[in-house]
Amino acid sequence: MKSQPAVTLPLPPAWPWYSEETADRVRRRVLAGDVFAFGRDPAVHRLEQWAREYFGVSHALAVSSGTAALWTAFHSLGLGPGDEVLVPTYTFHATATPLFLLGASPVLYDCDPLTARADVRDLESRITASTKAIGVTHMFGLPADMEAVSRIARARGIPVVEDAAQAHGATVGGRKTGTLGTVGCLSLGGQKMISGGMGGLLITDDSDVYQRALTMGHAHERALEELPPDSRWRAPAETGFGGNLRMHPLSAELALEHCASLDERIRVRTSVLEGLSDRLSRFPFLVPPQTPAGCTRGGWYGYKVVYRPELLSGMPVPEFVDLLKRQALRVARPSTRPLHQTWPFQNRDLGLPGYDPHGSRPVYIDADLPQATELYSHTIGFPDKHLHVPADDLLDQYAEGIARVADYALYRRERKD
Structure with missing residues (x-):
């Protein structure tokens, strides 16, 4: 391959960005010492009002993180010791780990081998008499098959918790993710499309869920201000x-x-990442993100490609990634493993009250969730956190770098033959 790497242009600045006006507003509050509120702060009030209007829900509760939103949601559904909750194995850990704080048992289900969507058949097969809720993640912004999940949940009278942390503004049939189950949870932290550095939202139309959520994280002033006199909470x-x-x-x-x-930012970002997909589609050994008809990905949190080594002379994933990096592509293996490959889901003794190390809580090996295992092993991440603005010249260079690696693989195979 050529000694000069294919990619010479810098990446655009990473999201998030903030305006001088916002910086000045924060600065004024800091200088005034106006940095806490025992009740509902005016900025928090405006954020929750926006969420109710944007998502078209009755209730929105701002919390300290997406993890806190999930913990609050599980608590508000009354989950506790002995209860099983179905959650995807291919997700961020916070979709499941708050259940440990409640004494409940996460039961993992597999994903679609190409899109990372929930494998609904596998989900249904793992339901037992102890199943008290279903958790779904709209992974990498792609909505789960909520029609199928909801049908299963309704037939058994169990609630659905949506982890929409990666899917700000994503839709199914025109309806926004987070509004398709009993309660939706969003992260407003890190490099999400809406970011306060840290933060989260719980959204729901269920008044009892909302009222119980207030007791979990907003005790005293705010909860007593909002709860009706006849509320059991x-x-x-x-x-x-x-x-x-x-x-x-x-x-x-x-x-x-x-x-x-x-x-507007979703519109721009969708155009940029679809442009990346168009370029990657030229290479048969790469499968760009697939978005089924009737769905949109909103903020596309994470841009992951499936690599098929059998279509590139059998070149192993680590070597392929290394060669791309030599062409100065900012690519990497995903940092978040499927849950079944992590310690809490391989060991019964958690060192937490309520978990019997000799009990029946399920633990897993790769063979129990083969599709997620296979998908993760062939997934490559692209630098989506920088792709919030048009970058056609840069993406052309990425395509050129991939083409060079493909040519090198072909050359090496021909020499070997």
């Missing part, structure tokens, strides 16, 4: 159940800037 709201999960007001100030521009 008003008495415990005075002390709550031990979770101080409020969103920080400065996080809300930061997140608010991104709310107004969300749909």
Whole structure:
């Protein structure tokens, strides 16, 4: 291959960005010492109002993180010891790990071998009499098959918790993810399309779920301000159940800037990443993200490609990634492994109250969830956090770098033959 790498252009700045106006607003609050609120802070109030309107839901609760939103959601459904909750193995760990804090048992199900969507047949096969809820993740922004999941849940009278942390603004049949189950959870942290650095949202139309959520993380002032006099959760709201999960007001100030521009930024980002997909589609050994008809990916959190080594002279994944990096492509193997490959899901003794090391809580090996195992082993991530603005020249260079690696693989095979 040529000594000069194919990619010479720099990546655009990584998301998130903030305006001078937002920086000034935060600065004024800091200088005034206006950095906490015992009740509902005005910025938090505006953020929750935006969420109710944008998602078309009755209730929105700002919390300290997406993980806190999931913990609150599971708590609000009354889950506890002895309860099983179905969750995908191919997801971020926080989709499942808050269940350990409640004493409940996550039961993992497999994913589609190409898209990482929930394998609905495998999900249904793992339901038992102890199953009390279903968790789904809209992985990499792609909505799960919520029609099938909802049908299964309705038939058994069990609630559905949506982890929409990676799918801001994604839709199914025109309906936004987070509104398709009993309760939806979003992360507003890190490099999400709406980011306050840290933060999360719980959204729901279920008043009882919302009221119970207030007791989990917003005890005393705010909960007592909002709960109706006849609410069964008003008495415990005075002390709550031990979770101080409020969103920080400065996080809300930061997140608010991104709310107004969300749909326009989704439009631009979709165009950029679809342009990347068009370029990658030229190479038969790469499968770009697949989006079924009737769905949109919203913010496309994560851009992952499936590599098929059998179509590139059998070149192993690590070697292929290394050669791409030599062409100065910013690519990498995914950092988040399927849950069944992590310690809590391979060991019964968690060292937590309520978990019997000799009990029946399921633990897993790769063969138990073969499709996620295979998909993860052949997935390659592209630098999507930098691809929020048009970058045609850069993407052309990425395509050139991949073509060079493909030519090298062909040359090496011919010499070998």
